[in-house]
Amino acid sequence: MTLLEVTGLSKSYGKQRSVDNISFVIEAGQCVALLGPNGAGKTTTLRMLAGLLPPSAGQISFNGSLPGTDYRKELGYLPQSPAMYRWMSGLEYVVFAAKLSGIPSREAAKVSAAALERVGLAAAGRRRIGGYSGGMKQRLGLAQALVHRPKLLLLDEPVSALDPIGRREVMELLREIRGETTVIFSTHVLHDAEEICDNVILMNQGTIAVQGELSELRQQYSLPVIRLSVETGSAAAGWLESLALKPFIQASQISGGKAVFNVADVALARRAILQEAVGLNIPLLHFEAGSSTLEDLFMKVVGS
Amino acid sequence: MRKFWTLYSKEMLESLRSYRLVWIPVVFIILGIMQPLTTYYLPDILKASGDMPPGMLEGYEMPGAAAVMAQALGQYGTIGMLVLALAAMNSLAGERSSGSAELLMVKPIAPAVIIFAKWAAHLTVLFIALGLGAAAAGYYTVQLMGSLSVSDCLAAAGLYSLWLLSAVSLTLLFSAFMRGPAAAFLALLSAAGMSLLYSLLPSDFDWLPAALPDLSAGQLTEGSVAWFGPVLSAVLLILACIAGASMLMGRNKLPD
Amino acid sequence: MDKVNWGLIWPLVALQALLAIIGLFSLAKAEQVRGPKWLWVLILLFGNLLGSIAYFTIGRKES
Numbered sequence: 199m200t201l202l203e204v205t206g207l208s209k210s211y212g213k214q215r216s217v218d219n220i221s222f223v224i225e226a227g228q229c230v231a232l233l234g235p236n237g238a239g240k241t242t243t244l245r246m247l248a249g250l251l252p253p254s255a256g257q258i259s260f261n262g263s264l265p266g267t268d269y270r271k272e273l274g275y276l277p278q279s280p281a282m283y284r285w286m287s288g289l290e291y292v293v294f295a296a297k298l299s300g301i302p303s304r305e306a307a308k309v310s311a312a313a314l315e316r317v318g319l320a321a322a323g324r325r326r327i328g329g330y331s332g333g334m335k336q337r338l339g340l341a342q343a344l345v346h347r348p349k350l351l352l353l354d355e356p357v358s359a360l361d362p363i364g365r366r367e368v369m370e371l372l373r374e375i376r377g378e379t380t381v382i383f384s385t386h387v388l389h390d391a392e393e394i395c396d397n398v399i400l401m402n403q404g405t406i407a408v409q410g411e412l413s414e415l416r417q418q419y420s421l422p423v424i425r426l427s428v429e430t431g432s433a434a435a436g437w438l439e440s441l442a443l444k445p446f447i448q449a450s451q452i453s454g455g456k457a458v459f460n461v462a463d464v465a466l467a468r469r470a471i472l473q474e475a476v477g478l479n480i481p482l483l484h485f486e487a488g489s490s491t492l493e494d495l496f497m498k499v500v501g502s
Numbered sequence: 503m504r505k506f507w508t509l510y511s512k513e514m515l516e517s518l519r520s521y522r523l524v525w526i527p528v529v530f531i532i533l534g535i536m537q538p539l540t541t542y543y544l545p546d547i548l549k550a551s552g553d554m555p556p557g558m559l560e561g562y563e564m565p566g567a568a569a570v571m572a573q574a575l576g577q578y579g580t581i582g583m584l585v586l587a588l589a590a591m592n593s594l595a596g597e598r599s600s601g602s603a604e605l606l607m608v609k610p611i612a613p614a615v616i617i618f619a620k621w622a623a624h625l626t627v628l629f630i631a632l633g634l635g636a637a638a639a640g641y642y643t644v645q646l647m648g649s650l651s652v653s654d655c656l657a658a659a660g661l662y663s664l665w666l667l668s669a670v671s672l673t674l675l676f677s678a679f680m681r682g683p684a685a686a687f688l689a690l691l692s693a694a695g696m697s698l699l700y701s702l703l704p705s706d707f708d709w710l711p712a713a714l715p716d717l718s719a720g721q722l723t724e725g726s727v728a729w730f731g732p733v734l735s736a737v738l739l740i741l742a743c744i745a746g747a748s749m750l751m752g753r754n755k756l757p758d
Numbered sequence: 759m760d761k762v763n764w765g766l767i768w769p770l771v772a773l774q775a776l777l778a779i780i781g782l783f784s785l786a787k788a789e790q791v792r793g794p795k796w797l798w799v800l801i802l803l804f805g806n807l808l809g810s811i812a813y814f815t816i817g818r819k820e821s
Contacts, residue, residue: 248608275608281601285519297508298609521780525814532773532807539770588815645766
């Protein structure tokens, strides 16, 4: 079932196009990573989805309703650095958020306590937010975004400002949460996306470079490659250069005793290269035959 | 309606935790009782200060209770208004710049409800402060000078509160699109501008909210005043401020 | 007129003191203020009404 359908969404500031005509569909229950370098337009996209920024063009249809329908009731949103009232206690804040989402007082107290328990802040609930650590604030941010059981959860760089411990805590939570509701979260770290999500939308300079299921993308973008490295300062460097001219090698990148070769046939290339290495007594340090990774794809998209 | 109460209680809780609900009324009480006290003890204070030309005190006549009460309320027009505007300047501007408004705006609430709750909270603080301050001023005036009409005092305080509320509402309006200090400055400047117009051409501008302080004093000294024009214009101004702030909050959304 | 009515004077003194005490209490709990804290202590102690007003309106950083 389609939960969110975005068509031709754009946002421009003057002449600058921050988000440029992007379209995508998100199914209910999916966990989608909005991936891209800083300045790719991820935050702007999320803020348009959250109704905080009016789009310059394009449409957002939520749960099959007409574009323009207010769906904020079904939305949970966590901005990059959530500014919650420092003078409130954690519990007070979540209750406040729950009531504003339309939950009656008595129930709000109950679901808020549960939400705090959920993010591991039950004991800290009575303390003032001003005294919370970065990780605690982010978890409280998740609690306020989840307390009304939204159909769609939008998280803007939920872990990038955290130290490794805080990051781990929040990632664990996200792993649990993605089973309960539809999640879109933005990140500039491919590893975070791979860890939690099955789907990615890779953005660069306001447009979508690639989107789809991670496993499919991996297949689609896997190119047979051979990586090898040799001891530097030996005659082996010249051998690497000579390999690059072989007919079974389509493209090569060589630097400082390391080489990456794109090949047509991995098995054939592997045999030929290893035979030569043995014959010439080349001091090999590392040899790997396989496919290019998403990391390469990410770097290629970001670099171009 | 329930969401209005949620937001209003949050504003009041903040007023309490930031001590605003305490220190502003205390300041108003101090201002209120200082006026009758200094008026009453002025001759003694002057005498105590020593070198005073003889005969200067001979012409001194103790003002009547009504006049002193009017002067006491007049204190609120300067320091009182300054305090209220400065206390109100960050309630909206601060939330916009810190980003806590962002978390409010993703909730299913109309911007007008957010603004109205803030306005109502400022109104509450103002009423408590002015109510206690005027009561204290009245008590001291009665103790030192003589009797006052309670209903006149209430009417006078009411008229004055409408003038102060105009300034607070202007602060709220400006803070919907400016930084807090700039908003307070502009609001106070607008109030001062209106007062200036009124004092220069009283007969042309006697319908301005700026006429309210004079009306408040007149209510005490004369007992009845033509209040309709200024009250109407003040109410309209306040409503316009709330509507304007709501529109700006909804449209202008948030800083990028 | 010759006799000063202290019953009416002391509430004024008490209220001023109350204001300064609330200010000091809030100052002690505040993580951050504009300018050095010791300066605000002096202002609250010796600045009378205007000193306290200055602390509450411009001294504190609201969050």
